[in-house]
Amino acid sequence: MREGVVTKDDLEAFRRRFSEWLERNSPDWWPRTIESIHRRIYDDIIPQMRAWQRRLYEEGWLGYGVPERYGGKGGSRLLEFVIHEELAKRSAAPVLNRIGLVTALPILLSHGTDAQRERYVPPILRADEIWCQGFSEPSAGSDLAVLACRGEIKGDSLIISGQKVWSSLAHIADYCLLLCRTGKVEDRHRSITCVILPMKSEGVRVSPIKQITGETEFNQIFLSEVRVPLENVIGELNQGWNIAMMTLNHERLLMCMEMLAKASAAFNRFRGMIEEVGESDKTYWKARAVDLLIDLEKSKALLESMMNLAQRGEVGPETTIMKLSATNAIQRTYLTINEYLGGGATSDADGCDISWFRGMLWSRGRAIAGGTSEVLRNIISERILEMPR
Ligand SMILES: Cc1cc2nc3c(=O)[nH]c(=O)nc-3n(C[C@H](O)[C@H](O)[C@H](O)COP(=O)(O)OP(=O)(O)OC[C@H]3O[C@@H](n4cnc5c(N)ncnc54)[C@H](O)[C@@H]3O)c2cc1C
Incomplete structure (x- = not known):
């Protein structure tokens, strides 16, 4: 090798x-x-x-x-x-x-x-x-370039104040990969800095958010004049945007791999279930299963081509196509299984780590994390198809 x-x-x-x-x-x-x-x-x-x-x-x-x-x-x-x-x-x-x-x-x-x-x-x-990621803010999610969390340089430190939201694992994290504004807001992505924030610093408060599933995976992070040494800046001051974009590309690759693996396991169980249905319904559910298989296989092929690009260090905006395809495929998979099971979908999906209903909710979240489907469509049209904004 x-x-x-x-x-x-x-x-x-x-x-x-x-x-x-x-x-x-x-x-x-x-x-x-x-x-x-x-x-x-x-x-x-x-x-x-x-x-x-x-x-x-x-x-x-x-x-x-x-x-x-x-x-x-x-x-x-x-x-x-x-x-x-x-x-x-x-x-x-x-x-x-x-x-x-x-x-x-x-x-x-x-x-x-x-x-x-x-x-x-x-x-x-x-x-x-343990690490968490502090990118999103209440008024800066899809449009990260407008983020408001301030980082003022004082001596050899950054003094950081602001609010982050949807930070997975922040309640147990030791460090946060944080984006903050170190220049003028008008400079948008050109005045954003990426910094390592120790979560135990004075002025950091974490507040968990309860989700529709009953879990508390996410948190808000409140930052009040948190002093972080300048040596914690990753890369150059005001050059955090490229780091953020690179992060999203890595995140999307792994996210797609995991979600397609889970959805394929769910699909295989669904295929087993429809063996049991009566003759009159079998044709209908077989056709639905074939459509799902095509979606899943298409997404896996896209994933494989992205992995090849990643090996050559060329992974870029094309990850958006893969993520859109994969989230559509997993959403359809769980929606179809929920439709098939009706009320039974809230039971435990024996052998899988989630109920079928919870799987459907989880697949909705995947269409938001790492870039929403709507925003991915914008990126594809503007950066890949080079269509006007
Ligand atoms: C499971 C999960 C884990 C996450 N983990 C983290 C984390 O650890 N750290 C972190 O920082 N963030 C995290 N996030 C947050 C995630 O990055 C944001 O939710 C995402 O960027 C969307 O931002 P928003 O929620 O503010 O929605 P908004 O940007 O406010 O969007 C709201 C709606 O408007 C649509 N929209 C927005 N702009 C446009 C446009 N220009 N054109 C068309 N439609 C548009 C969106 O598609 C969406 O439907 C996580 C989210 C999820 C679901």
Whole structure:
């Protein structure tokens, strides 16, 4: 296997090795019922989640694409994507520090200083320090360029004040990858800085948000004159926009991999269910299943082509097409299964980590996170098709 590049055969051999290992080692404490999985994860079983990620790391399954001097294994990051995909496919316990691994780590490697990499990368890999992401604000979600959280330079520090919202994991995070405004608002994306915010700093308050599913995955973060050393800035001052865009591309790749893995597992169970229906309905449900399969396979093909681009470091706005296709496919999959089951959809989806109904709600959230479907359509029309705004 060449450094940084893997062939399809390499990936499949690696996948087989990991899936055999997972078969023997998947933790049995992982909740597979519909009862508030996230509340349990984040409150009751954080120590087990930490230990699980540490074990994955120590057994050699995490740290691909990360140089050895920062605690990694070198090689290609795609290998690590396979790990996340297999965990999702089998409804096994995921990694706890996913924002650290998927968002902060690649940014530190590409834009961080050596000192930042040495300090932050090893604890991310071992889940010793958990990360969250502070991009969205109450008035800046899709249009991040208007974000209002201020970062004033005073001496060798940034003094940060403002509010962030929808920050997954912020209530357990040690660090936040934060975007703040360090110049004039009129300069839009040219005056945004990306900074490492220690969540235990004075002036940081986290307030959880309760979701429709009953979970509290998200949080608001209130920042009141929080002092952060300038050495925590990633990249240059006022150059945070490119980092934010790169982050979204990474996030979309992994998100699509995981959601297609989950939706394909759901689809396979649905295919089994319709074997049982009476002859008069079978033709109808078979046709629906065929349409779903085409959607899912089309999205997987797009994902594969994006992975190839990612290997060459060319992943860009095309991830929007993949994400739009994948979210449409998973939404249709869960909607169809819910339609088939009717009232039964609220029961536990035996063997999957979610009920069918909860799966449908989850698929709605996926069409918002990492860029809403409407905004992705705008990006495709303007940046890929080069149509007028
Ligand atoms: C599961 C999940 C996890 C998340 N985790 C994080 C996190 O950890 N950290 C973080 O910072 N954020 C996180 N988010 C927030 C997410 O990034 C935002 O919700 C998203 O960017 C949309 O912003 P908004 O919610 O403010 O909606 P808005 O931008 O206000 O959009 C509202 C509606 O208007 C539509 N709209 C907006 N602009 C346009 C336009 N120009 N043309 C057409 N339609 C438009 C949108 O499509 C949407 O339907 C998460 C969201 C979800 C669902």
